[in-house]
Amino acid sequence: MSDERYTKLTEDIQAAIADPTRRESLYGCMKRGRDQRAAALEDWPGGGAFRADVRAAKDRCLEQQDELMQRFIANAQERGANVFVASDGPAAIEYVLNVAKKREAKTVSKSKSLTTEEIQLNEPLEEAGLRVVETDLGELIIQLVHERPYHLVFPSVHKTAKEVAEIFSKETGNPVPNDIESIMGVVRSYLRPIFLESDIGLTGANVGVAETGAIAIETNEGNARLVSSIGDCHICVMGMEKIVETMDEAMLMISAHPLSATGQCPTTYVTWMAGRSPMGEGDGQERESHIIILDNGRTAMRQDEGLKEALRCIRCGACMNICPTYGVVGGHTFGHIYPGPIGIPWTAAVHGLDAASTFSPLCISCGLCKEICPAEIDIPLTISEVKHRHMKVHGAPKADRTMMAADRFAWLGSATAPLSNWFLKNPLFRRILESVAGVDHRRTLPPFSRTTFTRRFARRTVAQPAAPIRKVALFIDVYANYNAPELGMAIVDYLLRDGCDVSVPKQTSSGYPYIAYGDLDKAEAVARRNVASMAAAAQAGRDIVSPEPTAVYALKKSYPSLLPDSEDARLVAERTYELFEYLLKVQNGNDTSPLKGRRFGFHCSCHQRPLGSGMAAMEWLRGQGANVELIETGTCCGMGGTFGLKAGALGYDLSQAVGQHLFEAFQEADVEAIVTESSVCAIQLSEGTGIPVIHPLMLLQSP
């Protein structure tokens, strides 16, 4: 069966979930990363506006990559650097080995370079008899224990101070105290002689500047300054996509990078290096600088429509700081060599689709990475593309297929209600359902209504207003149609009362699960159908409103990305509103406070982050007199749409682990109920907290 391929992944997830200490440590680190970045952006002029600048600059430079690379090479060579364009890892490794041989080098000191890890440079050098020492502390730690990086920016974040002390005790043969300050003292004296004796200093580069032929290297520790100065031979390995044209663009990159990574700006040291400087006067060893520009799949990536925007990546690691599943399992499980969300398209491009597919299922398509990325990369869509390619060859796992057909199951659930509901509460049936369809037996599913919303709407007796102020096309999606038609009818009542003419055009559900699980062909087909229908409504003067956040997200964000050449998709996106955004727009004023004295905790679903972040719903609730508090951890509740319905580790179990801190936050808050607009988050929060979870509009309906 196709699901056996995820045995290792499942085991790794279960091991991660079962290690609460490491989970706490990882969660704390990720939260610190998010919070530090947010705090820094408050002070930075323009806040997050630089993200659009980074995106534009990167797109421009990638478009002109060939020309910029030639200019960079010419300028660098004029200044005395040697430049080699390596088509792949082995070519780069061979070049380095030849240089090392020619110089009879014995020791190589390295400052951090993910690119050298991408091509696994260290091993062949060591096999050739060279001593290779990582001088970036995080990289040194994982080097000493032979592990892969856990995080792009903090490769050893999974190691506690105590573990690090033990590692250095072992390495130096002397006991090292557990406090970070003492460890740093040991590290400084351990590495100092290595810096001083190195024959070759090997660095990466954060940016290459075409107009000057210079590279820029960022560190906080100062190790890159020592590595790039003392050793008579300097070698830099840099991915070709790092090249920008101007110093101004380079300054943008070296500010966006640490702002997003750690909330700093800039890093303590930025070294702008061109050519090779002498070390004092006199005849000594000849000093040289070699810049290896690495391709290794980047040229192919530029021509790959589905993956190419991942080339904008500036390696800040913010995406992994916010990724809910990465935050539970960490970079060894959520990664091959490049970890985290951006690691999925990058691994597919440089290490192969199979390698990427070993961890791509960890993406639950919450979309948070896209909202934090300093280059505005649509990481979720590139991940869907990777899943899509894998699925075309290997098919989709059973549980994913079930969830992609969720709307059809919902239709069936309604058509066979109330019998379906009885079965869904029957433990034996649930076990069979889990085994056959991959739906976790522990999930309480919302009951199905025999009469769907579309039928009730068709049969309604209240007339449309004679002279409507506005016209609305309702996009009802799954929950308000099959599970809670009373919610759909309540929405219609509100809109009619506020003078709107309401129609329910031909539509399917949003089809978002196709995007989440990677069937982009079907996703595109659903998008076309819904766009055709909704665009006609928009052209007839209707505004599009949906109560389901993920449906609004699909209409406004996903469909235009799936159908980039479609004017209709753009029109639909422009005219789509979240429910409360629209209600606030059309409401006729309200002097009653029916919810006065009530205390609610509001949950904002991930897909609402690029929309209104739930502000409209909260404003509406406060307008009704309610006391509303936004309660959040900065990351997902764990449901991930249908992800949390799936059985076992790659579903329910991981979903519960992700949601744990949010559940605790709600339980500790002084609220009588949780309000959220998302039907699926509601399931997760209800089960996870035991607190009643209500849709804001339903608060005003009589029971």
Next chain:
Amino acid sequence: MRASSIPGSGGVWRHFKDWGNLRGHEGRDKALDLVQQFSTRFESLKGVVHTASGDGDAVRIALSICADAVASAVALSHVPKPFQAAFVEGCRDSGVAVVAPPYSNDTLPGAIDRAQVGVSMAHFAIAQTGTLVEVDVDDACRIVSCLPRTHICLVRNTDFVPELYDAAPRLRSIFQENERNCVVSFISGPSRTGDIEMKLTLGVHGPEQAHVIVVYDE
């Protein structure tokens, strides 16, 4: 703005925490705001900012820092001749060894590694980010601000730019002026790392202490 024009100040003050008292002082120029902004930022990054009125003052401050660091050896990068002459003399009087450019490569990097203090001069500084900008065409001078535990950097009060992006055209010019090898180093405080549990610690490989002496014309 002259140090001696402020009553009771004595001409030298070490930290910029008292800038609040000087607000609204007549004759304050734009350069002062940038220096203040730089200082606030640099000190928040755990660096130390001093002001000096002229090279003589700067030498006194530098010697004082060396004494606090219990330095037995100091390494210099390219610094103004008047400063260097007075500083070397001051060190000689206290029995502190000084090495200075031109460096002979067979003594390197050891000669600089043995120094406890490195003194360099910044081409300019960036107020917004608390960044010093050094320009070196000889790596021997570059390692003066890398190897010793304490780094002292001189910068003229008129050599400040407001924002990080203002440095871009400056760097372009610097690379145009130096047609072959050239290294520009941005330094924003003492060396640090967050690699263990994402908790920040100072003085890992680079200097543990970063001092800036903002030198005003006498």
